[in-house]
Amino acid sequence: MTTTDETLGQDGRLQPATAPAIAADTEEMARLRRRRAEKIGQWVLPALVVVLTIFAWDRIVVINEIPHYILPRPGLVAKTLIEDWPILFDSLLVTLQITMGALAIAVLGGVGLAVLFTQSRWIEMSFFPYAVILQVTPIVSIAPLIFIYVDSKIAGLLICAWIVAFFPILSNTTLGLNSADHNLRDLFKVYGANRWQRLRFLQLPSALPYFLGGLRIAGGLSLIGAVVAEYVAGTGGIGSGLAFRILEAGYRLNIPRMFAALLLIALTGIVIFASLSFLSHMLLRKWHESAIKRET
């Protein structure tokens, strides 16, 4: 929001002037129309692409007479999704549980470690390498070991998903905590802030946008972590998630169900990303550049 062409509202906030010049009117209208078109296109275009893709998929299967145990028609996938819903839904809940649990621990662990790191350079120097090692080692290569040492399958899955998800939160939050404005730091020092106050009133708010960026990445990663860990954990009976359903359907050549489970995983990922983006927007919309629409 700029301060030109604005008047003082009764509540003291800036408000757009009520009587814009007539000459600017047509230009303004054109701008509004453009913006509205953009808004509609934002939703309509991707939807159109999805519809066309599904249609093309269906045509390809029909024209080439591909058997359903190699590539099912979209309609069959939808039908399977509905018919197998009780099984798939239970598995979805399991996967979601692992994903959310891992994300929660990743947030606690990532932010906690980040705070610890910024409080002491010694701790950071000592432990940061481990965080990096955990991050760069492919989870599929650590997971089997974890399932050997950890008895509980749920705990094993959680650990795997956590390892994948916590690093972006840790590194982003650390970066955020350290990028508090240095002038503000000086100000806090002049006013005698203690360590805790500096953390609470300066560093944590400064880190919030960075943290939320990390959180959005971590949300997707924890789902990936959960799915990969389920693959590694294999056909362990109780508490079977979506990845297990895919494996199982694969053995039975139940390709439509594979697709249905795959669809659910993809949708879950999209929903997680969308809700974290929404959360981020809500938390930042008042003040952060990334969430502010500037009036021009």
Place this chain on the structure above:
Amino acid sequence: MTPMAATRSSAPAGERSPLLSMSHVDKVFGRDVVALRDMTLDVGQGDFISLLGPSGCGKSTALRLIAGLSHPTSGSIRWAQDRVDGDLSVVLQEPTLMPWATVAQNVWLPFRLQGRRFRAVRDEILEALKLVGLEKFQNAYPRELSGGMKMRVSIARALVTRPRLMLMDEPFAALDEITRFKLNNDILAMREKIGCTVIFVTHSVFESVFLSDRIVIMAARPGRVIRELRVGEPYPRTEVFRTSSDYAAQCRAASEALKEAMGAHDDH
């Protein structure tokens, strides 16, 4: 005796009771960057001191030393009485507001860091905002304000605790001439109200003459005090002073002294 009452003094500059003194302060960065050499300055209660000098002469360094943000390499800085919370505040060149907090919450900061609740100090906050003419904007976020308004918020935050000493480091350097004049008037009005001592860093001869009763002229390489000028004009000063021939003469004198400072060579 409240600190506010104590700081206002009708005695002429130089004869007021001392607030703080710097004696023979050196500040060396690294091995051989002498930012400040042998600076001695006695600050009296109620003084309005301008530090005037070319870029790199150690003005900010001196201010940071007084604020306790860095420590002298040698020499000492002493407060006449023990410093307590809220005695000192600073205004920096940038407004330095917290973007996530509203105007009122920003002004609350010094109190908040003393552990005082918003409700308990609400009146003081509103009072400070009123002094800078922004009471209507208490719920706005910094991004909704112009540069001059942000600076006002920064000033309100500095004076909300009614400090005994206010340090200002080129607070208006980034503002246009008109806003700057307006804020100069505001600063003087505010000082009439709360009567604090001010140390004001500036590049502008005109600003320093208009505002201060003592002008400390500094030179660079190494940063040091060259001389001190006094502006006799009594407060309150108004626009009338700005257009008087006396003001013009004082500005000329300060310019001459500054020119001398820029040309001065280190005789050590």
